[in-house]
Structures are given as structure tokens and as C-alpha cells.
Amino acid sequence: MKSRVFTNRTLNLRKIKYIGLDMDHTLVKYNTQEFEALAHKCMKEKLINRGYPDIIGELPFEFEQAIRGLVIDEARGNLLKLSRHGAIRASRHGTKRMDFQTQQQIYTGTYVDLGDPNFSAIDTAFSISVAVLYSQLVDYKLKNPSLEFPEHKTMFNDVVDVLDESHRDGSIKNVVAKNLDKYILKNEKVVEGLERFVRHDKKIFIVTNSDFHYTKLLLDYAVSPFLKDHKSWMDLFFIVITFSQKPRFFFDNLRFLKVDPKDGSMTNMEEKLTAGIYQGGCADVFEADLELKGEDILYVGDHIYGDIVRLKKDCNWRTALVVEELDDELKKMEHAKPLQDQIRALMEDKEPLEFELVDLISKKIEDSDNSKDEKIEALQSQISELDKKISPLIKQQASIFNHHWGEVMRAGNEESYFAHQVDRFADIYMPNLADLLSLSPRTYFRAKRRPLAHELALSLVLDEET
Ligand SMILES: [Mg+2]
Incomplete structure (x- = not known):
């Protein structure tokens, strides 16, 4: 194996x-889903006791609404998925997808400063329920202006506070203790x-x-x-x-x-x-x-x-x-691989066409030469034909993973910020402790040589030549 x-x-x-x-x-x-559902329930009860509107008691727990590695903008009620460079690659206000323009207006550009005290990351599965409940409250605040919901930041602090209290006062542990086989x-x-x-x-x-x-x-x-x-x-x-x-x-x-x-x-x-x-x-x-x-x-x-x-x-x-999420994601990656291969092959067809197109347009501008217009048009339509094939494949591939946020380790074509942290700080990583313990205690884990961008480009050229 x-x-x-x-x-x-x-x-x-x-x-x-x-x-x-x-x-x-x-x-x-x-059983993360069950455990987080329990935490969600305990938090709602405590918030109602603290004066939050009773209707929040009806909020269902939707596990898929948050994944590990997301960053919560506590002051604005947003959830963000960042790339390895800290660029926003997906964003939601509450549970609603934010359009790109709104996102740009709020964050004046794409990059966020993670040193900002209003940002906190979902670092462990224990925080999924916090992110889910907080986004739901943000939705409710927007939908029910007549009800008294506090400011976003206060709501966030309240959610974290009632989770801590639920851990401290036994609300969660007592239920777990009585139903160990469930949790x-x-x-x-x-x-x-x-x-x-x-x-x-x-x-x-x-x-x-x-x-x-x-x-x-x-x-x-x-x-x-x-x-x-x-x-x-x-x-x-x-x-x-x-x-x-x-x-x-x-x-x-x-x-x-x-x-x-x-x-x-x-x-x-x-x-x-x-x-x-x-x-x-x-x-x-x-x-x-x-x-x-x-x-x-x-x-x-x-x-x-x-x-x-x-x-x-x-x-x-x-x-x-x-990284327990990998258990599921590795299976899904296998499932998505044929799609990924098709996307890559089409992208490889597209790249030289784009290169040629840019070259011809540049020459047209520089030499005021219109003789290549037909060729330019032909290239443009070839590229758009390829795009028509690529775009549904990308959607199909994305639908295999979490419908709201995609893969934990990826933000589109780039690594996610979470994957970047894993890469920087974890010497090894695995879906389960059992994966490590199934190996020999004398195992030598050898890091593979990783190609840099120029090495990768060079190796592709060499591959083509051989
Ligand atoms: Mg732990």
C-alpha cells in the first residue's frame, strides 16, 4: 500500500x-461533524440566554459552510479563503458569496494583512462550528434589521466566548461522556x-x-x-x-x-x-x-x-x-484526476496559441501591418473554443470538493494559505496518526527535490525535445 x-x-x-x-x-x-453540531447547539443556547433573539435557536448546523484554513474578518462579518501569498481567492459575507467588485472595494486590492487583529484563522476542526454560527448570525443581522443584533465584532467575540464557556462548564463534555460511541x-x-x-x-x-x-x-x-x-x-x-x-x-x-x-x-x-x-x-x-x-x-x-x-x-x-480533511480529499482527488488531466491538456494547447496571438498583435501595433488580421481572428476563435471546453470542466472538478470553498489545500491553481503553513512548518503531514504508525519506526522520510518555476519551464522544454 x-x-x-x-x-x-x-x-x-x-x-x-x-x-x-x-x-x-x-x-x-x-466524529467531527457530530461534535461540531453539538458545539453549535450549545453555543446557540448560551447566546439566547445572553439575550440573542430566540429565532437563532432554529439555525441548522451546516458543516460544509466552513473549512479549515479560512480566515474570518471579525469586524466585517466575512469569511475569506486566501492563497499562499495572502491573496483573497474566495469570499463570503455571512454565508453569501461576495462578488469580486464588492470584495475589491472592501479590501482595496486582493491582499490582506494577516497581522490585522480583526482576522482570525480556522486553525482546527474545533473552530468549524464557530465559523458556521458566526456567518449565520451575520446573515440574520442583515435579514432582520428590526431585531437587536450586536456589531459584527461583538457577535464574533460572543460566539468564541460561549464556545469556551461550553467547554469549561461541561455543557459539551458531559454530553460526550454519555455518548462516547457517537462522538x-x-x-x-x-x-x-x-x-x-x-x-x-x-x-x-x-x-x-x-x-x-x-x-x-x-x-x-x-x-x-x-x-x-x-x-x-x-x-x-x-x-x-x-x-x-x-x-x-x-x-x-x-x-x-x-x-x-x-x-x-x-x-x-x-x-x-x-x-x-x-x-x-x-x-x-x-x-x-x-x-x-x-x-x-x-x-x-x-x-x-x-x-x-x-x-x-x-x-x-x-x-x-x-490533516484529517485529507482522508476525504485524497479520495476526491483520485476521482477528479481524469478531469484535471483534461484541463491540463487543454491548457497546454491554449498556451502556444496565446503566445502567438500576443506576438502577432504586438507586430501589428509596432509595424502598422494589418495583413495578419485574419490569422489573429482565427487564433482568437480557437482560444475561445478551448475556453468553452475548459470552463465546464473546471466547474465539474470544483463540484467534487466542498461546494462552498473547494479543497482545503488549494485556492484555485495556487496553494491555499493553509497549505502554505503546512508546507512551511510541518516536517511531515498525513490524514491520520494511524498512517504514520503503520510505517516502520525506522522509516526515512526523504523530501523530494521540488522544481522552481524556471526549472519546471526548462524541464518541459527538455521533455519536448527528447
Ligand atoms: Mg488537537
Whole structure:
């Protein structure tokens, strides 16, 4: 079977001594659609309690309305999909598509400054419900001017606030705890793979922002039942760090507290870190106490900012990103490939015609020579014939992916801003942790030489000549 682990930077697993795992959406998979629907419901109830109009209770959860990597313009009520250069490639006001002219007027050009505090990105699947509910509220505010909806920015802050509250006060967790089989996807292969890696002397540890009780709930359910060489997850994982406050864990200096696994009670600690369960802490002390260098550690997470970008910027741990959307998108890419091939072939037919056309028009202007007018017309009609074939193919190809936003990793012909972050900060990436664990713990991930624009052009010329 083909490996589904993709390499941005060369990484030798044999040299990795410690493998760190994020828990939510990395070690433990959620039924994202169900979980986000639950979050959406809890948020609506809390907003109504805070005085939002009762009608918002009827808003249905539409999972497809948002994808990871989109940027929310909190002050204007817009959702944006950006290319790798930060250029807007698709935009919506609420859930309604914005036309290009409006978009240009608002953003005076195509590029946005991501340093603007009014922008925030959908960095994890946990934020899909925020983006969906916020866009729906923006629609409602527009449609019902007589009802009292706050300003866009306030609405956004309220949505984020009620999500945090729903996590904090147990509104979400209590429902998950009672319906684990609905919200959590068990995967025996992950546990099998972890035990195999342990047999190769890899130390596996967890750094999660979830608290001890929730961590225990999920690991008792998703890990312990499948163990063969260990009694419980507490024996499998060398160190478990709960409530870690990532990304601060990677750059701040927070203290570790020791957690008693019997009741979750905590005590201060003066001694060095050893096997066990902890709360808080920071990467510096972790490395120092265990006498590790950054490159001895591979950290696997799903949060592009909290797990990966800050980690790469602040520590030099190796990084692996889980992009669960790829599971579906890889299948769809296979499905779209024949269309993609047809589009490429037609574009390759079109390019030399365009080149010739530009050349003839230039000569006509420079030499005031009208003798080539017929040829110019013929070329123009050939190009428009090709466009007529290309345009429905592009639509057909786009319809295979998310109908509102297309692929997570692409913005039209370019990479999406999200794909750019993955490329820059994740050494390797994959749809599931199981994909990594199904490989040998001695795997050498080799980054392929990537052609630059001029090398690509040269190789095409060489291909044509040979
Ligand atoms: Mg996570």
C-alpha cells in the first residue's frame, strides 16, 4: 500500500527518541461533524440566554459552510479563503458569496494583512462550528434589521466566548461522556502501532490542553481496551501532560504540577520530570529534565498554529501535522484526476496559441501591418473554443470538493494559505496518526527535490525535445 505520510523536510524516524502526541483530533479521533453540531447547539443556547433573539435557536448546523484554513474578518462579518501569498481567492459575507467588485472595494486590492487583529484563522476542526454560527448570525443581522443584533465584532467575540464557556462548564463534555460511541472514533490500529513503536524503544508522551479527567475519559475508552503489551494507557505513555496551555507550553515558562492518577489531585513538584502524569509545564524544562535535544523529539498535532507553527518557531522539535480533511480529499482527488488531466491538456494547447496571438498583435501595433488580421481572428476563435471546453470542466472538478470553498489545500491553481503553513512548518503531514504508525519506526522520510518555476519551464522544454 502507498504511504499516506507526506514529506516536506527530510526526517529520519530512527533518530527520533521521543514521540509527542496531541490528544484531541490527533491521538483520539472525533466524529467531527457530530461534535461540531453539538458545539453549535450549545453555543446557540448560551447566546439566547445572553439575550440573542430566540429565532437563532432554529439555525441548522451546516458543516460544509466552513473549512479549515479560512480566515474570518471579525469586524466585517466575512469569511475569506486566501492563497499562499495572502491573496483573497474566495469570499463570503455571512454565508453569501461576495462578488469580486464588492470584495475589491472592501479590501482595496486582493491582499490582506494577516497581522490585522480583526482576522482570525480556522486553525482546527474545533473552530468549524464557530465559523458556521458566526456567518449565520451575520446573515440574520442583515435579514432582520428590526431585531437587536450586536456589531459584527461583538457577535464574533460572543460566539468564541460561549464556545469556551461550553467547554469549561461541561455543557459539551458531559454530553460526550454519555455518548462516547457517537462522538469518538476508536481505532485499534493506532494502539497497535503505538505498542510497536514502544517495542522499538520510542518513548511516547502526550501534551494536551484537555484536563486530566477528560483525558482519562477518552483514553480509557479509545486506548486501554486495545492494549496487548500494557495494562492501561498510563503504562503505555511515558509522560502525559494535561492542561498544557499550548502554544504557551512551547515558549513560556509555566510550572509543572504532578497529577495523582487515582483522583486527579495535584501537588507541586521540585524534582525532575520522570514517568508520570502532569499538568501545565513547558518545553524548556521538559527537554532539560529528560536531557533531550529538540531534534530528538517528533511532535504530532492537528492544530496548525497551537501545535505546529509556534512549536517550529520557538523550539526546534520535529513536527508532524494530522490533516484529517485529507482522508476525504485524497479520495476526491483520485476521482477528479481524469478531469484535471483534461484541463491540463487543454491548457497546454491554449498556451502556444496565446503566445502567438500576443506576438502577432504586438507586430501589428509596432509595424502598422494589418495583413495578419485574419490569422489573429482565427487564433482568437480557437482560444475561445478551448475556453468553452475548459470552463465546464473546471466547474465539474470544483463540484467534487466542498461546494462552498473547494479543497482545503488549494485556492484555485495556487496553494491555499493553509497549505502554505503546512508546507512551511510541518516536517511531515498525513490524514491520520494511524498512517504514520503503520510505517516502520525506522522509516526515512526523504523530501523530494521540488522544481522552481524556471526549472519546471526548462524541464518541459527538455521533455519536448527528447
Ligand atoms: Mg488537537
